Amino acid sequence: MRSPDPGRTLATELSRTAPGRSVTLLGHVHRRRELASVAFLILRDRSGLAQVVLRPSELPDGGLPPEETVVRVTGTVSANPQAPGGVEVASPRIELLSEPAATPVVDLWRPTLDATLPTLLDHAPVLWRHPARRATWELGAASLRAFRRTLDAAGFTEVHTPKIVATATESGANVFPVDYFGRPAYLAQSPQFYKQQLVGVFERVYEVGPVFRAEPHDTVRHLAEYVSLDVEFGFVRDHRDVLSLLGEVLRGMLDGIRAEAAAAVAQLRVPLPTIPEEIPVIHFRDALRLVGAPDDEPDLAPAHERALGEWAMAEFGSDVLAVEGYPMAKRPFYTHPQPDDERWSNSFDLLFRGLELVTGGQRRHRHSELVAAIKAGGESPDAYRGYLEAFAHGMPPHGGFAIGLERWIARLVDAPNVREVTLFPRDLHRLTP
Amino acid sequence: MRSPDPGRTLATELSRTAPGRSVTLLGHVHRRRELASVAFLILRDRSGLAQVVLRPSELPDGGLPPEETVVRVTGTVSANPQAPGGVEVASPRIELLSEPAATPVVDLWRPTLDATLPTLLDHAPVLWRHPARRATWELGAASLRAFRRTLDAAGFTEVHTPKIVATATESGANVFPVDYFGRPAYLAQSPQFYKQQLVGVFERVYEVGPVFRAEPHDTVRHLAEYVSLDVEFGFVRDHRDVLSLLGEVLRGMLDGIRAEAAAAVAQLRVPLPTIPEEIPVIHFRDALRLVGAPDDEPDLAPAHERALGEWAMAEFGSDVLAVEGYPMAKRPFYTHPQPDDERWSNSFDLLFRGLELVTGGQRRHRHSELVAAIKAGGESPDAYRGYLEAFAHGMPPHGGFAIGLERWIARLVDAPNVREVTLFPRDLHRLTP
Numbered sequence: 001m002r003s004p005d006p007g008r009t010l011a012t013e014l015s016r017t018a019p020g021r022s023v024t025l026l027g028h029v030h031r032r033r034e035l036a037s038v039a040f041l042i043l044r045d046r047s048g049l050a051q052v053v054l055r056p057s058e059l060p061d062g063g064l065p066p067e068e069t070v071v072r073v074t075g076t077v078s079a080n081p082q083a084p085g086g087v088e089v090a091s092p093r094i095e096l097l098s099e100p101a102a103t104p105v106v107d108l109w110r111p112t113l114d115a116t117l118p119t120l121l122d123h124a125p126v127l128w129r130h131p132a133r134r135a136t137w138e139l140g141a142a143s144l145r146a147f148r149r150t151l152d153a154a155g156f157t158e159v160h161t162p163k164i165v166a167t168a169t170e171s172g173a174n175v176f177p178v179d180y181f182g183r184p185a186y187l188a189q190s191p192q193f194y195k196q197q198l199v200g201v202f203e204r205v206y207e208v209g210p211v212f213r214a215e216p217h218d219t220v221r222h223l224a225e226y227v228s229l230d231v232e233f234g235f236v237r238d239h240r241d242v243l244s245l246l247g248e249v250l251r252g253m254l255d256g257i258r259a260e261a262a263a264a265v266a267q268l269r270v271p272l273p274t275i276p277e278e279i280p281v282i283h284f285r286d287a288l289r290l291v292g293a294p295d296d297e298p299d300l301a302p303a304h305e306r307a308l309g310e311w312a313m314a315e316f317g318s319d320v321l322a323v324e325g326y327p328m329a330k331r332p333f334y335t336h337p338q339p340d341d342e343r344w345s346n347s348f349d350l351l352f353r354g355l356e357l358v359t360g361g362q363r364r365h366r367h368s369e370l371v372a373a374i375k376a377g378g379e380s381p382d383a384y385r386g387y388l389e390a391f392a393h394g395m396p397p398h399g400g401f402a403i404g405l406e407r408w409i410a411r412l413v414d415a416p417n418v419r420e421v422t423l424f425p426r427d428l429h430r431l432t433p
Numbered sequence: 434m435r436s437p438d439p440g441r442t443l444a445t446e447l448s449r450t451a452p453g454r455s456v457t458l459l460g461h462v463h464r465r466r467e468l469a470s471v472a473f474l475i476l477r478d479r480s481g482l483a484q485v486v487l488r489p490s491e492l493p494d495g496g497l498p499p500e501e502t503v504v505r506v507t508g509t510v511s512a513n514p515q516a517p518g519g520v521e522v523a524s525p526r527i528e529l530l531s532e533p534a535a536t537p538v539v540d541l542w543r544p545t546l547d548a549t550l551p552t553l554l555d556h557a558p559v560l561w562r563h564p565a566r567r568a569t570w571e572l573g574a575a576s577l578r579a580f581r582r583t584l585d586a587a588g589f590t591e592v593h594t595p596k597i598v599a600t601a602t603e604s605g606a607n608v609f610p611v612d613y614f615g616r617p618a619y620l621a622q623s624p625q626f627y628k629q630q631l632v633g634v635f636e637r638v639y640e641v642g643p644v645f646r647a648e649p650h651d652t653v654r655h656l657a658e659y660v661s662l663d664v665e666f667g668f669v670r671d672h673r674d675v676l677s678l679l680g681e682v683l684r685g686m687l688d689g690i691r692a693e694a695a696a697a698v699a700q701l702r703v704p705l706p707t708i709p710e711e712i713p714v715i716h717f718r719d720a721l722r723l724v725g726a727p728d729d730e731p732d733l734a735p736a737h738e739r740a741l742g743e744w745a746m747a748e749f750g751s752d753v754l755a756v757e758g759y760p761m762a763k764r765p766f767y768t769h770p771q772p773d774d775e776r777w778s779n780s781f782d783l784l785f786r787g788l789e790l791v792t793g794g795q796r797r798h799r800h801s802e803l804v805a806a807i808k809a810g811g812e813s814p815d816a817y818r819g820y821l822e823a824f825a826h827g828m829p830p831h832g833g834f835a836i837g838l839e840r841w842i843a844r845l846v847d848a849p850n851v852r853e854v855t856l857f858p859r860d861l862h863r864l865t866p
Binding site for chain 2: 234
């Protein structure tokens, strides 16, 4: 791009710049330190930090600008083994590009952001500037890029489907009502029905977009709005093909993080998981036995999931475990049953370090079976007219999955609360900032 | 990826397959033709069309499956200069993977989809399967990929910001109310305030996501929900730097279409525009004079925009024209004024073939000026608390733009109505499918 500031040098480029050269830095004042014989200005730009050194005579009237003020610094590159990258900028001219900044509620220049969760969230616009916090989102951005790259290479088409819908997608509960030109409407809980219909068009599709859940529970894992990485594709034999693609996508996302967010990984010092070529699988029925739960439990409790995660690590050295075969009674109508025993489903949950991260599986693709399943659930097929139309006109066997972006980041950095890694979280109590 | 059907050959791969080899095709029956001495099945998969030829003795009982039925075809590659790609599949075994399909409301196998707009939209789940229709979306998918690639290469970070917000973002009008756990909330009209705040964090950001406008007008250009390609970045000198990046992004999108959606371009036979290295610019004041409008007109009428588009083509051979300097009175409070005359703004509209496609510009970045502008508009700064917090703590000079995805596609293919190129449009009257 035509550089808005042609002579600009990024902080991380300084170490590759010859001493004696004149450079221009642009960024925020990350920290200022005025000592008796010398002063330092640490500048923060999108690439990292740079040290600017001033003799007392070079200090501006009134001293260095306050932290977070935006400045242009022009000076001379100078070797200094103590400075980050071994270089600093000396004899600087400092020009203010913003008004002098107010002091943030928490010091952004300290290595660790010492703030409670409410403070973090209330002051998100400013506290996301902290390098360690920002790095968590950079893992997410690198993940998104690699998610798409993996799927693009496999012939997938990106789609965007409506978020305002006429009927609830997953269940009647937990939907947000919208006043749609005076008519009732809802926010989509998932792109499920649309991505399936589009398998009939593009065969392989993905969508990255917001989904909305009016979760009445205030937990560390739930958000009222989150970013869903949705995948759906045709001509699967069963849910194991879906799980196989999921493994490839997750490995691609981790490779992307390693290759393109190395600085963020180093900053956060997080051990990245390994996803085995063959993700270990346990049937729901066997999972219940393994954790000592009654045979007729319809779901896994969080404690069960944790125990299964520990088992997968001990048994397979794997951070992930797929639990397949969840009872049909607990899965939505579009779930494909297990062919040899229709009490179970061809669906799975992927546990990541003992926490549910992804739900996926094979879907029903025969029109008559979908209609029967809707009726068996006590609903009218009329409520699913557009969806069923696609199936009346031929749909391939298909399946897919959905990854919650914020949960993925939270698990990578072991965040105790998903809100910490969400740019501007929405929940039962929080609608701002 | 582990192939769900390891022996599968895509339609477009057939021409590179040696005659005599056995292949398996997977797809929809695009067309069936049973003649006296020979029968043809045209199969459609995600890559294109393939011809399958049958002798009468090879026909299944009951004849070929109806159009749109999903099939697996196993047969032998055979050279045939009349077939697409010079090859066809002979001696086939045909296996149904779906129930026999119902006949679509409009024949999908005809080269042109002969349907009115209401039919197109009512039956979107099936009519998007038509190759010419599908190709329009493929231009969009290729555009998205190239949009991100261009920005990733320039150091931008992808962000995702909330779509449920506490206050209207652009103006009090045209917002959809949401019942948020019993509290009033709205659907975001744009990520404007969030992307600006995040310039303070990442310096360069983009977001691709839905935006919502309760447009009370039923026009060929407006949707109630559309996909916005939002960009915002710091350290611009003025709106001309923003326009320069916009040009680079649009050229990148067109390059991406040429490189990665060549089949769709060929299918649609659309002449792609050229975006000059320097996009021609006209000041709003001069634009009014050029089209013969009074000096005090506050906006350009559609007829004016068309005339300006023709002028740009005649004068500069350019499909695009930027109109800069729109009156501040008609721009939102965050717009940066033109420094030498504050009646005008440092903002622009980009006209693409005489229709507004993009709005962009420089934003105010000084806290005190933003507060004054909010007050001058008769509003309370308290309503913008989170937004203003970012500015109180130092924000660089910045600007950005937003491209409407569906409008972009519509202009590329010269669609008379933006709904034609929207997967599942939402408007004043339409909430389904």
